[in-house]
Amino acid sequence: MGAGALWGVVFLAPELVRAFSALQLTIGRYLSYGLLSAILIAPRWRELSRLLTLREWLALTWLSLVGNTLYYILLSNAVRTGGIAMTSLVIGFLPVAVTIVGSRDRDAVPLRRLLPSLLLCAAGALVIGWQALWTPASGSMTTGLTGVLCALGALVSWTVYAVGNSRWLARLGQVSAHEWNLLMGVVTGAQTLVLIPVALSIDTERHSTFAWMRFSVISACVALLASIVGSALWNRMSRLLPLTLVGQMILFETLFALVYGLIWERRLPTLLEGVAFALVGLSVTSCIAAHGRAARARVLGRHGHEAASAPAARLPDSRARWRRRLLL
16 A cells, blocks of 8 residues: 555656656656665675676566556656546556466466456446547547557556566565665666667757756655655565455555546546546455455365364374383
């Protein structure tokens, strides 16, 4: 929930600095993220660099690309062309995608038990798409469709990241979740440096000194709140919960992003937005309930097995104790 509350700020940032492009927002956020990460990880850098092999560094590279750089460019464009509400609710479809992938893991809750949750979330996504196409925030159907496509691209990008990151965290016993996040920040910051010449050649609009100061402060705040603290909470949660349940926790990002967007736009949710969020909320609730039933079944099955095998196991032990007593 804490990660979702902090990540929801990301959806508001493009509205706070509309004069700057999505590429500039991405560079500002992730340069700040990289700088903060480098400062925080400096005391442990030498030790951590010895623990990581080329395989881990390659994983950090592609996870940073799909989960940070590419995702945020698509997300920022989706917010600009489709609005905060539409974008946040499309991203709310992430639980379905991550849960379907996670259901293939060993000891995962069977997909058939999660079917009600997946159907509810899919219905919510359909309601979102209907509103985005027929009542777009910009008033243009073409622009609204562009926003939906960018949001769907962000959805795919972050699904790949969520699954890959969760599985890498499960393999890395020698690196903490917070250290993994800081290492990813350093790699993301390095990747962002490559984008600076591209931004300078594409974005030729001039901005005032005050606008640049506002942009810098917002980029630093988003980097600290969302990328450092929010991602640390998310990585910790990813090690505590199964992947089929990890996906459902993304709903909290959707919830807080929608709330922040409605506050920014000073309005109440529309009927379709309310219906969509109710469906997605019921989806997560039913998924948590399915995991709870599965956990109770495993515990009861374990106790039942122990109870059934206990008499046979105790018999030889008790006979051995009696023999020892007789010998004494």
